[in-house]
Amino acid sequence: MMFEANNHxxxxxxxxxxxxxxxxxxSNYRKIQSEVHPDKFVTASPAERLQSMQSATLxxxxxxxxxxxxxxxxxxxxxQGIETLEDSNTAMPADFLMMQMEWREAMEDAQLAKDITAxxxxxxxxxxxxxxxxxxxxxxxxxxxxxxxxxxRKLSFIDKVSADVQHIIxxxxx
Amino acid sequence: xxxxxxxxxxxxxxxxxxKLAVGIDLGTTNSLVATIRSGMSTVLQDEHGHALLPSxxxxxxxxxxxxxxxxxxxxxxxxxxxxASVKRLMGRSLQDIVDRAHIPYHFVAGDDTQxxxxxxxxxxxxxxxxxxxxxLKALKVRAEKALGGELTGAVITVPxxxxxxxxxxxxxxxxxxxxxxxxxxxxxxxxxxxxxxxNASEGIFVIYDxxxxxxxxxxxxxxxxxxxxxxTNGDSALGGDDFDHRIxxxxxxxxxxxxxxxxxxxxxxxxxxxTKARQAKEWLTDNHEAEIVCKLSxxxxxxxxxxxxxxxxxxxxxxxxxxxxxxxxxxxxELSIEDIDGVVLVGGATRMPQIRHAVEEYFKQExxxxxxxxxxxxxxxxxxxxxxxxxxxxxxxxxxxxxPLSLGLETMGGLVEKIIPRNSxxxxxxxxxxxxxxxGQTAMSIHVVQGERELVSDCRSLARFxxxxxxxxxxxxxxxxxxxxxxxxxxxxxxxREQTNGVEANVVVKPAxxxxxxxxxxxxxxxxxxxxxxxxxxxxxxxxVDAERLIDAIEVxxxxxxxxxxxxxxxxxxxxxxxxKTLCQGQDSHAIHQASEALNHATEAFAARRMxxxxxxxxxxxxxxxxxx
Numbered sequence: 001m002m003f004e005a006n007n008h009x010x011x012x013x014x015x016x017x018x019x020x021x022x023x024x025x026x027s028n029y030r031k032i033q034s035e036v037h038p039d040k041f042v043t044a045s046p047a048e049r050l051q052s053m054q055s056a057t058l059x060x061x062x063x064x065x066x067x068x069x070x071x072x073x074x075x076x077x078x079x080q081g082i083e084t085l086e087d088s089n090t091a092m093p094a095d096f097l098m099m100q101m102e103w104r105e106a107m108e109d110a111q112l113a114k115d116i117t118a119x120x121x122x123x124x125x126x127x128x129x130x131x132x133x134x135x136x137x138x139x140x141x142x143x144x145x146x147x148x149x150x151x152x153r154k155l156s157f158i159d160k161v162s163a164d165v166q167h168i169i170x171x172x173x174x
Numbered sequence: 175x176x177x178x179x180x181x182x183x184x185x186x187x188x189x190x191x192x193k194l195a196v197g198i199d200l201g202t203t204n205s206l207v208a209t210i211r212s213g214m215s216t217v218l219q220d221e222h223g224h225a226l227l228p229s230x231x232x233x234x235x236x237x238x239x240x241x242x243x244x245x246x247x248x249x250x251x252x253x254x255x256x257x258a259s260v261k262r263l264m265g266r267s268l269q270d271i272v273d274r275a276h277i278p279y280h281f282v283a284g285d286d287t288q289x290x291x292x293x294x295x296x297x298x299x300x301x302x303x304x305x306x307x308x309x310l311k312a313l314k315v316r317a318e319k320a321l322g323g324e325l326t327g328a329v330i331t332v333p334x335x336x337x338x339x340x341x342x343x344x345x346x347x348x349x350x351x352x353x354x355x356x357x358x359x360x361x362x363x364x365x366x367x368x369x370x371x372x373n374a375s376e377g378i379f380v381i382y383d384x385x386x387x388x389x390x391x392x393x394x395x396x397x398x399x400x401x402x403x404x405x406t407n408g409d410s411a412l413g414g415d416d417f418d419h420r421i422x423x424x425x426x427x428x429x430x431x432x433x434x435x436x437x438x439x440x441x442x443x444x445x446x447x448x449t450k451a452r453q454a455k456e457w458l459t460d461n462h463e464a465e466i467v468c469k470l471s472x473x474x475x476x477x478x479x480x481x482x483x484x485x486x487x488x489x490x491x492x493x494x495x496x497x498x499x500x501x502x503x504x505x506x507x508e509l510s511i512e513d514i515d516g517v518v519l520v521g522g523a524t525r526m527p528q529i530r531h532a533v534e535e536y537f538k539q540e541x542x543x544x545x546x547x548x549x550x551x552x553x554x555x556x557x558x559x560x561x562x563x564x565x566x567x568x569x570x571x572x573x574x575x576x577x578p579l580s581l582g583l584e585t586m587g588g589l590v591e592k593i594i595p596r597n598s599x600x601x602x603x604x605x606x607x608x609x610x611x612x613x614g615q616t617a618m619s620i621h622v623v624q625g626e627r628e629l630v631s632d633c634r635s636l637a638r639f640x641x642x643x644x645x646x647x648x649x650x651x652x653x654x655x656x657x658x659x660x661x662x663x664x665x666x667x668x669x670x671r672e673q674t675n676g677v678e679a680n681v682v683v684k685p686a687x688x689x690x691x692x693x694x695x696x697x698x699x700x701x702x703x704x705x706x707x708x709x710x711x712x713x714x715x716x717x718x719v720d721a722e723r724l725i726d727a728i729e730v731x732x733x734x735x736x737x738x739x740x741x742x743x744x745x746x747x748x749x750x751x752x753x754x755k756t757l758c759q760g761q762d763s764h765a766i767h768q769a770s771e772a773l774n775h776a777t778e779a780f781a782a783r784r785m786x787x788x789x790x791x792x793x794x795x796x797x798x799x800x801x802x803x
Contacts (some may be wrong), residue, residue: 013793028793030400034572035788038601038662042327042356042562045727046774048781053661055785057601064599170502 007079008062018076018138020066029063069134070155073141073148082145084152096154099129103161111168119169123162130158193326195356195563196317197364197555200309200330200344202261202386202413203522205229206549207313208556209321210565215368215553218320226548227316229386231308232256233297241312253278253445255295259415260309262387263302264347265339267291276419276448278441290343303347310351327356329559331551333388334360335408335499335578337624338636338666345663356562358663361385362392363403363575364554365520369545370396371557371571377515378404380503382533382541383551384496385521387413391500393507393514399570405506405597406578407499412492414455414523420488421451421480425466428478443470450476458482459525486528493532500536506597517541522548574599577660581636584621588630593658596626603659607673614646620656622668641670710763717763721754721770728777731784738783750776 009016013028034040036055041048065071074084092100103122110118133151141148196218199206204226208217217225224243232245233255240248249256257279263271268283268291280294284301292299310330317325330353332344341358348355362381369375375396383390390408394401425447426439439447446468454464458480466478504510517533519541524530533541545553561571576597582590583606593604608618619640625633644652653673660666728751736744750773757766 030572031792032789033574034400035792036785037572037574039357039558039562039573043564043723043727044731045724045777045781047778048727048731048784051778051781051785053601053659055789056662057603057659060599060602166505170505173501174498 008065008075011059011062012066014066016076016079018069018073018141020072022067025063025066029059032059069130069137070152070159073134073137073152073155076141077145077149077152080145082149084149084156086153086156089153092154092157100157100161107161107165107168111172114172116169116172119165119172123165126158126162126165130155193563193565194317194321194323195327195329195556195559195565196313196321196325197329197359197552197557197559198310198313198331198353199361199364199552199555200261200306200332200347201229201551202259202388202415203229204386204548205309205313206552207317208549208552209317210556210560215556217549217552218317220316227309227312228258229261229309230256230258231260231305233295233300235296237297239297239308241308250442250446250449253441254280255297256445257293257295257300257305259387260302260305262411262415263291263293264306265290265337265341265343266302273419276422276444278444303343304350306344306347307350310348310353314351314353325353326563327354327559329357329359329364329555329562330355331359331361331364331555332664333383333385333408333410334362334390334392334403334406334575335388335410336664337410337579337634338664339634340410341664345665355663356559358665359555359558359573360390360392360403360406360575360664361388361551362390362406362520363394363401363573364552364558365518365545365550366392366394366396366401366554367557367571367573368550368554369518369542370394370401372545375516378509378513380500380514380517380537381520382496382500382517382524383408383520384523384529385413386523387411387415389413389496389499391496391503393503393509400572400574402574403576403597403599404509405503406576407503407506408578409495409499412495414521414526416492417455417489417523417526418448418451420492421454421485422447424480424484424488425451425476425478429474429476433474440471446470447476454480455485455526458485459527482527489526489528493528496529497532497536511536511538514539518545518550519543520547520550575662575664576600577602577664579624579634580626581658581660581666582623582625582633584623584630590623590625590628590630590633594660598660600664601659601661603657605655605657608641608654608656609650610644610647610652611649613649615649615652616644616646617642618644618654620668622658622666636666637668639668644672645674647674714761714763714766717766717770718758721758721766724770724773725751725754725758728773731777731780735780735784735787738787739780743780747773747776747780 007016012025012032014020014025033056036052036059038049038052038056041052044052065075077084103126106122107119110122133155137148137151140151196207196209206217206226208215219225220227227242228246230242230245230249232240232248232252234240245256249258267289268281271277271281271291282292282294282299284290284292290301292301314325328348330344330348332341345355345358362383365381365383366379370379378393378395381392381394388408388410389412390406392406393404395404450466450468454466457464461482463479463481466476466480468476470476514537517537517539519530519533524547530541558573560566576599577594578596580592580596581594582592585591593606594602610618617640619638621630621638622636623630623633624636627633641654644654654670655673656668656670658666658668728747732744732747750769754766754769754773757769
């Protein structure tokens with residue numbers, strides 16, 4: 001099958017690097033879906049319908065992976081044979097540990113106080129922190145993959161806390 | 175002499191015959207069927223000029239079945255055998271229906287507490303799938319009469335927030351009605367297509383769809399014919415019916431306040447008051463107060479005046495209830511109010527002034543209402559049906575829809591582990607690896623659920639299945655990879671493979687609330703003549719229709735991309751084609767099935783090469799060196 005030999009970057013017509021042109025990503029993704037989406041194969045043979053579903057699924061997977069900086073970085077490291085191991089490698093530098101404890105505390109306080117504004121503020125604080133880490137990533141992902149893996153683990157952590165905060169906000173809004 | 179084919183203006187006859195395809199809005203209160211005529215999406219009317227078919231089915235004493243206005247007219251007189259709002263019961267068990275005390279039907283639980291409920295009628299036990307199939311049959315008859323031929327296929331709309339069980343039930347109903355389903359399309363997406371193409375709109379649009387029984391909110395990005403759903407949310411048990419119900423309860427309170435003795439209502443009175451409630455709601459759209467006058471079966475006269483302001487008060491919590499999914503969708507799409515270019519109102523219930531005010535207040539802009547909120551979904555479905563059937567050569571319409579609910583698996587302690595998050599673009603697949611926890615374990619059970627909550631008991635159970643035939647190994651030795659695939663209809667399928675020795679176990683997942691294949695076959699057969707010869711004739715006809723569809727598809731592919739094959743490869747496929755064509759002249763349905771499968775198998779490599787070529791071509795102009803397809 002055609003897609004198997006590839007990586008997500010090649011599939012979406014992008015160079016294999018952390019910094020990507022999101023407009024090109026978006027427009028190439030749409031071009032590919034225009035060709036392979038199951039809606040284009042409704043009257044086709046079962047073989048083509050299966051092929052279409054597999055290809056469209058892969059295009060979605062590739063697009064989602066490359067769209068988000070954390071998953072894009074994790075994927076780039078995987079291509080270099082480095083697993084980021086978020087589940088098993090939980091060792092973090094002390095300053096980051098301090099920061100995450102503060103975030104968790106702020107989250108719990110705001111939850112108790114039902115303070116949505118404070119939760120929104122926390123979200124943007126974490127977003128800025130994540131952005132700062134991403135600017136470093138472009139460089140170290142090539143030159144220092146182990147440091148890059150550490151940053152990806154930090155970003156994964158921020159993503160996780162952000163999701164929890166989002167969840168609390170939506171609960172409070174109910 | 176050769177006969178000339180004359181087609182309607184705007185319908186091209188050659189080179190491919192125009193396929194008769196329709197869009198169907200199978201609604202809680204009303205259903206519609208639309209098609210593309212002379213390049214315009216048009217709702218088809220019945221012989222009396224009605225576009226809306228009330229979604230009401232009545233089982234008559236003489237064994238006949240009435241659908242639509244005729245059934246609606248008898249609803250108060252024959253409430254037990256006249257089923258309305260059946261959509262709210264699709265894919266649901268008895269215990270899911272919380273307010274059944276106020277619904278005048280004789281409910282019967284399914285085979286077990288998890289299975290789909292049934293309704294006792296004078297025509298026997300009927301399940302929601304069968305009742306919905308009657309509505310679809312009536313629309314099919316209407317369409318075939320209007321279009322003068324058999325339908326090739328239909329796009330049927332479902333609420334975006336429908337879960338797997340509700341979608342499967344809808345597809346089963348279409349199959350019972352003899353309709354070939356081209357696609358299940360989400361109602362707000364259909365509305366966006368109708369609206370977007372009509373107004374040549376670009377930008378980010380919110381579709382606020384409050385129907386008779388369901389509420390959906392979808393946020394889409396419209397750009398150059400691509401309709402990309404960014405987020406969807408909703409409540410599949412909230413709609414105009416609930417507003418009727420609030421008025422109904424208010425009427426009861428008025429009656430109780432004025433009467434010393436109050437007997438429980440019988441079914442006729444319940445239905446009568448619900449009808450009066452609905453009429454009052456509709457009247458209040460353009461008036462300040464509604465008079466409610468009617469006589470109950472015990473002779474008691476009900477007289478009440480409902481003011482618009484009381485109605486707003488009574489239903490305020492329902493209006494607020496729609497804003498919570500709205501906020502969630504906005505959050506999931508990572509948008510703020512200023513990003514929204516337009517808000518489109520869909521569904522008859524959005525005619526209520528309090529809804530319009532609430533939407534306007536939340537989005538800080540006046541909602542768009544220039545398309546009929548009752549028809550816009552069917553019109554959009556017809557446009558999609560026309561494209562899917564292959565009638566439009568300029569293939570510039572692409573719908574990228576999402577799954578509304580997260581898919582998860584039960585883990586230790588009754589907790590859910592999410593494997594596919596909500597708002598993932600379809601189709602999507604995720605693989606998960608499992609291992610055994612006991613020495614020599616040869617089976618394991620997997621429980622799939624849909625929903626956003628942490629506890630299994632708070633989510634909807636989709637399927638429980640067992641993986642058997644795992645080779646006995648030490649605990650943790652076996653590696654079982656289970657793949658969950660959600661297709662473009664939003665339906666789930668599961669396959670499993672034991673990694674260490676490659677044992678493949680294909681699992682057919684039927685939702686816990688769904689009907690088994692056997693049950694569907696029984697219903698299909700009982701709705702036709704039971705004679706053995708008829709069954710065989712039907713099986714043969716179905717086999718030939720399927721085979722012809724396949725032959726047609728492959729001939730089109732060969733004509734277009736035959737150059738991708740070597741002469742030998744072409745000949746191999748053509749030989750299978752010829753074999754199948756010959757069998758189609760005969761009577762052996764089994765042989766036709768086998769030859770169809772052989773032909774399909776022979777084209778698998780061709781299908782892959784065609785996909786390759788089209789992707790390469792689509793990205794041409796890009797740096798081809800980065801492409802190694």
